[in-house]
Amino acid sequence: MNRWRDRALFLALLAWVLLPVAMLAVRALAQSWRFPQILPAATDRLSALTLSTAAGDRLASALAMSITLAAATGLIGTILGFVIARSAAGSSQLFRRLTLAAAFFTVIAPPIALGVGLQVAMLGVGLGGTLVGVLLAHLVPATGYLTLFAVGVFSSLDSSLEDEARTLGASGWQVVSRVLVPLLRRRLGEALILGGLVSWGQVAITLLVGGGLVRTLPVELMSIVQSGDDRVAAIAALMLSVPPMLGIGLLTMGARRTGASV
Amino acid sequence: MNRRDMAGLVAASAVASPVLIGAAYSTLAALGLAGVGAQGFTLDRVIDTIGSAETWRGVAWTVATAGAATVLAIGIAFLLAVRLRASRMGQAAAMLPMAVPHVAAALAALLLLGQSGLLSRLSYGLGLTSVAGEFPALVYDRTGIALVLTFLWKELPYLTLTAMAVLLSDTRELEEVARTLGATPRQAFWRVTWPQLWRGTAPAIIAAFAFLVGQYEMPALLAPSDPVPLSILTFERASDPNLARRGEAHVLGLLALTIAAVLAILHARWLSRVEPDRR
Numbered sequence: 001m002n003r004w005r006d007r008a009l010f011l012a013l014l015a016w017v018l019l020p021v022a023m024l025a026v027r028a029l030a031q032s033w034r035f036p037q038i039l040p041a042a043t044d045r046l047s048a049l050t051l052s053t054a055a056g057d058r059l060a061s062a063l064a065m066s067i068t069l070a071a072a073t074g075l076i077g078t079i080l081g082f083v084i085a086r087s088a089a090g091s092s093q094l095f096r097r098l099t100l101a102a103a104f105f106t107v108i109a110p111p112i113a114l115g116v117g118l119q120v121a122m123l124g125v126g127l128g129g130t131l132v133g134v135l136l137a138h139l140v141p142a143t144g145y146l147t148l149f150a151v152g153v154f155s156s157l158d159s160s161l162e163d164e165a166r167t168l169g170a171s172g173w174q175v176v177s178r179v180l181v182p183l184l185r186r187r188l189g190e191a192l193i194l195g196g197l198v199s200w201g202q203v204a205i206t207l208l209v210g211g212g213l214v215r216t217l218p219v220e221l222m223s224i225v226q227s228g229d230d231r232v233a234a235i236a237a238l239m240l241s242v243p244p245m246l247g248i249g250l251l252t253m254g255a256r257r258t259g260a261s262v
Numbered sequence: 263m264n265r266r267d268m269a270g271l272v273a274a275s276a277v278a279s280p281v282l283i284g285a286a287y288s289t290l291a292a293l294g295l296a297g298v299g300a301q302g303f304t305l306d307r308v309i310d311t312i313g314s315a316e317t318w319r320g321v322a323w324t325v326a327t328a329g330a331a332t333v334l335a336i337g338i339a340f341l342l343a344v345r346l347r348a349s350r351m352g353q354a355a356a357m358l359p360m361a362v363p364h365v366a367a368a369l370a371a372l373l374l375l376g377q378s379g380l381l382s383r384l385s386y387g388l389g390l391t392s393v394a395g396e397f398p399a400l401v402y403d404r405t406g407i408a409l410v411l412t413f414l415w416k417e418l419p420y421l422t423l424t425a426m427a428v429l430l431s432d433t434r435e436l437e438e439v440a441r442t443l444g445a446t447p448r449q450a451f452w453r454v455t456w457p458q459l460w461r462g463t464a465p466a467i468i469a470a471f472a473f474l475v476g477q478y479e480m481p482a483l484l485a486p487s488d489p490v491p492l493s494i495l496t497f498e499r500a501s502d503p504n505l506a507r508r509g510e511a512h513v514l515g516l517l518a519l520t521i522a523a524v525l526a527i528l529h530a531r532w533l534s535r536v537e538p539d540r541r
Contacts, residue, residue: 006345017358020370035378035394036386084273091270102278105526110476112493113515116500117284120297140280147277201363204478218365225369237366244361
């Protein structure tokens with residue numbers, strides 16, 4: 001009886017998570033989908049993900065912008081997160097907790113609230129409406145996430161290898177480059193993905209700091225939805241969802257191999 | 263203070279400084295001393311915004327929708343974690359919505375729950391409605407049904423995976439001990455599993471609630487125009503053609519940051535209770 005109940009629960013969960021994604025896929029494939037058709041008419045279906053040149057160019061340029069920002073945010077955020085977490089790891093419990101609380105605050109701080117403050121700050125230094133300004137703004141929540149991630153990494157790291165390297169005469173830089181980085185290679189890779197994902201979904205901060213001039217894929221998607229072009233919006237939504245699916249898939253595979261939980 | 267603690271202080275400051283700089287600019291802008299439309303020190307923007315019924319209706323609606331979605335997510339996440347904790351397929355299925363960005367999830371909700379969405383079409387097909395307009399307005403409505411369901415869809419994976427991790431790491435042995443000592447499955451659940459679940463997932467629950475309170479994209483696409491959710495009200499003020507009103511966005515931003523700070527303090531206090539001796 002319990003087994004049947006669990007199976008029913010699993011099927012309900014599957015329907016719950018898949019239905020919205022299926023809606024996006026069907027809408028992206030159908031040229032038109034008029035009310036009250038339950039499914040698009042056969043002649044409208046499977047039109048392939050074709051777009052007009054203007055819409056295609058718009059999405060391609062937004063995709064390139066999002067990839068650039070995600071890559072830069074992942075890379076710089078990983079370096080910052082690991083350096084900050086490393087500094088916190090060696091300090092007393094009070095400062096470790098302070099760092100954790102500060103990182104958690106940047107993670108949960110409403111992006112719109114962060115955005116309005118950072119917008120004025122970026123305008124003040126001449127970076128409002130620029131890619132660099134948006135990158136710096138994306139780094140704020142990304143560094144918070146990656147600091148929390150790196151604190152977890154360092155708390156489970158065996159420091160005896162570093163001590164041995166130091167005893168054998170390695171300098172601080174050699175310990176980092178020859179011991180820590182090789183030891184943490186997989187975790188650094190996961191951090192790059194995580195940082196990229198944080199940047200990938202940002203809308204409010206990008207809109208405010210970018211001033212509408214930095215057009216990332218989620219910003220374009222937002223304006224396409226508001227303009228009412230469901231089909232192009234659904235294609236953009238799928239383009240926006242596939243990279244995180246791959247990223248989370250890679251993170252999960254890595255976690256399973258190491259026996260950790262995501 | 264020794265060198266290591268100094269490094270810790272620098273670390274904490276490095277993480278907090280961008281938010282503090284942003285908050286400092288917002289404070290100056292709220293007081294008319296910085297930003298677009300600044301015309302010298304004034305408390306008018308603060309008084310007008312804090313005294314406005316629209317602000318507090320927006321805050322109440324935001325907290326209510328985020329709270330409703332969080333409560334639903336807790337119940338369903340616990341159920342899924344207890345029933346499917348050993349199922350890798352269950353874990354993988356639960357995780358999928360995490361990959362779909364909020365704005366894409368909001369579009370899916372429009373396609374499903376809007377008055378010409380899939381549910382409305384099914385209702386028409388079953389003869390329950392005769393035109394799209396007869397289908398109940400789930401989107402842009404004051405009850406926030408579509409928004410709460412979309413919040414739930416996005417936050418459920420986070421709470422489910424956290425609850426599954428708690429059950430897999432902390433409770434299995436304790437449950438077995440309780441059963442060995444004669445507890446019935448029901449007693450083992452209520453006396454062992456349930457308290458452990460609460461203890462282990464409370465920080466994630468606080469975080470999930472905070473995320474939803476600060477959400478922008480989903481309310482922008484699914485919420486009504488009255489009451490206006492806090493994040494939307496802030497954005498509207500920040501891009502108001504009347505430059506004099508833009509300072510109000512900073513007051514609202516500071517209000518949202520204060521709510522987040524209270525939640526961060528609650529989170530930190532809960533963590534220190536759960537792991538008092540962890541070094």
